[in-house]
Amino acid sequence: MRLSTVILPVRAWRQGGRDEWLRAEQLGFHAAYTYDHLSWRTFRDGPWYGAVPTLTAAAAATERLRLGTLVTSPNFRHPVTLAKDLISLDDVSGGRITLGIGAGGTGFDATAMGQEAWTPRERAERFAEFVPLLDRLLTEDSVTYEGTFYSAVEARNIPGCVQRPRLPFAVAATGPRGLRLAAEHGQSWVTTGDPKLFETGTPEESREAIRGQMAKLAKACADVGREASAIDKILLTGFTPDRDRPLRSLDAFVDFAGRHFELGFDEIVVHSPIPDSDFAADQAVFEQIATEGLAQLGG
Structure with a gap:
């Protein structure tokens, strides 16, 4: 049995943010995660910092605490750039990163880049393409792929993750296609009920x-x-x-x-x-x- 925490990225690093991650490690939590959004619900009109830079800072400040997203989604991420960020994060942390990943929803992330919010079916279809491609990008030195939604052309990811064969995926899913992805690619499964x-x-x-x-x-x-x-x-x-x-x-x-x-x-x-x-x-x-x-x- 493990106990972990989520630290929402709402505090400036020099104004309590760093202390909160250090305190999570001192308290003995197994892991500390953060949400990967551009903004979120009632916090939209207040401070909200990026997940990857926050986790990078937390990785440099801590020594034992596992770190990760809970969760990242395709709403504003692309597998090629996300893979590069994750490999770098895994390196900075010394192999302490877990990627929580889900299909995304209809919140602010869904339209912030100017697109129409995807339907539930399209989110499921994108997720079904996103996860296997990301898996390949994190385990192969060079990947070329042409899909319906995502492509990669000789995308290089050397030297790969510190954790082998790659950092673990925690797949958030409740529907049949998402659960299939969890079964095929996940080291963990996440639910909120x-x-x-x-x-x-x-x-x-x-x-x-x-x-x-x-x-x-x-x-x-x-x-x-x-x-x-x-x-x-x-x-x-x-x-x-x-x-x-x-x-x-x-x-x-x-x-x-x-x-x-x-x-x-x-x-x-x-x-x-x-x-x-x-x-x-x-x-x-x-x-x-x-x-x-x-x-x-x-x-």
Whole structure:
């Protein structure tokens, strides 16, 4: 069992940003992730920094903490340039990068570069092309590819990743095509639960929906000849009906995490508190959970 955190890129590096990543390492989190967006929801009109430069700075400032995106999407990324950034990040960090990757959505990222927001079908089709191409770019010295949405012409990526054969992918998916990609290319699978239950569902309904997602992942793995146990399962908290429960108290976290570990999760991810936001929480409780939560669970 692992406990990790998400640090949203809303603090300037010299005004608390650096300290937050260092504190995550000091508290003993397995990993610290950040969102890869151009802007996001209620934070749109405030500070929001880029994921790759932030992770590069965090890699230089920390020593043991795993780092990564949760998640990157094709909305404003291209596999060729993203691969070069990831190889550089893996080098700076000494092999501590995980790429969380998903199909993207209809938020601000979807139109910021002047395009129309893609339909769910087009997002799925782009994702199905994006992930295998990125896999090749991170494992082969030179890649040429001509696809429907993405191309590469003798794209060079020497010397490749520090982690071999490449850095791990944590694939966020709930639909059949995404789960197939997780089964084929993922070292981990990420879920936030069932978004349809966020407003009106119950915690019990949420866990049952997640159980169903895991069954679909297992089937996708079986279809490609892979054991589902070979893929780590990651829960990004904050988007289930009991979204604020994990950070209410140590006891509340232990209850929430225990119920989800029973479903088969290997890693629970909680948000680092941000005052006056949807992620507001008591910093002292957050730190107590970081230092005592897994011990209370027996992990």
